[in-house]
Amino acid sequence: MKYELVMGLEVHVELATESKIFCSCGGHAAANEPNDCVCPACCGMPGMLPVTNKHAVELAVMAGTLLNCKINQYTTFDKKSYYYPDLPGAYQITQWFNPICVEGSVEVTTKSGTRTIGIKQIHMEEDAGKLVHDDWTATSLVDYNRTSVPLIEIVSKPDFRSGEEVIAYLEKLKSLFRFAKISECEEGAMRCDVNISVRPEGSDTLGVRSEIKNMSSLSSIARAIEYEAARHIDALERNTEVLVQETRRYDDVKGRTFPMRNKETAADYRYFPDPNLMPIIIDDEWIAKIREELPVPAEVKYEQYVNAGISEKDAATLTAERNLCDILDGAVELGCSHKDVAGWLLTDCAGILRRNNTTIDKLDIAPAKLSKIIDMTNSGDITRVAGKKVLTAVIEKDVDVESFISENNLTAQNNTDLIASVVQKVIDANPAAVADYKNGKTKAIQALMGGVMRELRGNGDAATVNELIIKKLSE
């Protein structure tokens, strides 16, 4: 018999806010040591009250917009109670009754075509801390850096039919959220629970469901789904076991899923509205303002770039990273051409970053500085070589373009009199090369060029130098 997989996903995404969701501590990204980023509020001391981070709400609305959701204009926070040492207040603030976004959809494309995945809801919540178990001393230590870091949880409908679709969906969320700066989506910042069941193809009833909890790497999610599907099919085909509805965890080393202790899953969370947080009213005006901040989608940018003469390959590389698009658009706005900027970004900037052992997605350069370098190079104020020197200094030390050029005497020498005198000096000092040239070895001119350029410290305009040497030699 042929079987069909039916899956639904719950994806937790860490929002890229400056501070935590209910206090002013920096995100855990800023932490160096355990419990670096904590205050009395996020470590559960009595007397503190939560105050909602507006930016987190805005990012959640952006995410909902990107996933075609309806935004709930009246949204509330609720308390979810359970005891665990990583939860300092013994409750998590989440959205149980009135989530911020509902009823959305997203298209995913795999080799077998494009399908629409329904989104049930997106809700905001705070993250919990982290327990560190020290087996040596048999103690557990708790790190609250991550408590109260803002998350959204995206709950899909049970619309996935293959592991490829799941991976395509997660990749799509990742690129959408990164491009809109909703989340860095770095390793561990996106965590996923998969609800999975199997049924004979063509059946419209659902099989017994298991939930695999808390996975973060795409490859292990793919392996977990593959394992779990096979386990279900085995159970149905060969009666290897009786399937029960349960929560399981995936052990990537063993390549298997294991049931979690029932105690961890049978809890009654006793949800109720949090009286400390007033309902959030998101009016049309606020929604419109948030939507204005959404970037032009990557696909649209890609078309724009190709139409502006950038190669398809380069356009794809550029639109994979929001920072590159921002720099490029900024420089174009200041008058540079798309092609010029793309070249400088993907060749020169990328090369400089590579030498600094980092990658192009980390590039941080003011479009105004880049456009100035490009303009000065194009107009011949500085040579291409000098342009690259300035670019390196800007990327590495964020120097001021003009003062760096003047401090390092990088202005191109277009003064024909000056160049002519240097040419004369070099010709006088190199009679052998001159003789070679006059005997037909035209290549000897390279040695003279080199000499002149050295004298001019690389700032001579190559065409002018070349022209003047030929002129002098033919006198």
Place this chain on the structure above:
Amino acid sequence: MKYYISEISAKGSVAVDDNILVKGTPASCGSRMLESFVPLFNAEAVDRLINAGYEISGKTNIGEFSLDLLGETSYFGECTENGNLVSAAASLVAKGDIDAAVNTDVSGYPRRAAAVSGIDFLKPTYGTVSRYGIVAAVCSAEQIGVSAKNAKKVKELISVIAGHDSKDGTSLPADSYSYELTSASGMKVCIIKELFDKASDDVKKSVSDYADKLRSVGVTVDEVSVPEVFAIHAAWNILLCAEFCNNVSRFDGVKYGYRSENYKNIDELYVNSRTEGFGFITKASVLYGSDVLSKGRYNDCYDKALRIRRVALNKMKELFASYNAVLTPVCSQKNYQPYEICDAFEKAYDENLFTAIPSITGLPAMVTKGVQLIADSFCDATLLSLADSVEETEVM
């Protein structure tokens, strides 16, 4: 018999209840659980008092988390005078040791305490005094109020501690109210018959006497029927226990406060620390609260209680269309004797009948001369004016 859990300044004129944080001074909340807990910051109300030049005399003893009648469930012992229960703060004010005290009105204890000790207490409109720095028990209702010998002194201090605070998400803008005293003459007050009928004869007499005094200063006093009071009482006890259960769940022996010495794993650490650290009234309220929030009971208990909260507010707004204030008893009896702990639990929850309306609705309430006056939101000044008008006649 401990009045102060921590003494701060002998020159101090204002006492602060032990569930309101004062930086560097333990905030025990009358509980063994928090005996050793020292806060890192001041409550907003405390900061405002200090900035206005008031000195804090010390932290007054309260019943565990302020849930009980008058402090009889404090881990540090109850206070009595002439065999009757009194609260530490109200008693210090009545004796003239201090000018005033700030107390968290979680479920009416400072109102009962003021009635028993014969002083004034104002529980202001919810949202007017910042809750930042209260050891939370019932977030949707608790407010810091002021105890003092008369309405003028209450007015002086409430004016200091009230005001908008961005650290409290439920804090309201300060431009919606003021505490200007006006003449009570011409105001209209009504007595809720159902609450009046439930009081003892000597309490009834206090209410009737007060009604007469109001009439003597030109106030009209009528009687109205509000049969909803019993449903409101039940709903309040549900909300109280539910929120309380959730708020004290943070006291688990892991981070601060009392930790049992006797545990082998995390479950035992939780259970034993809480069993040994909490008193009877806390445990009973936690059990009741976790029940009303549980999956099977939420709709029948908690959700219904939230609906009754709205009914209560609507009913009161209806009354305020015709009346400036409502007059009720604040306790069933004039004095309480110390109770056995099990009885104390029940008694405290029974007595909430009289204090429930202001608690569940967030309306302001004032206790003066052993009775309770309730006004519309932000009309705290009406209450102060009524109390002051009657007090003025006695000075003369």
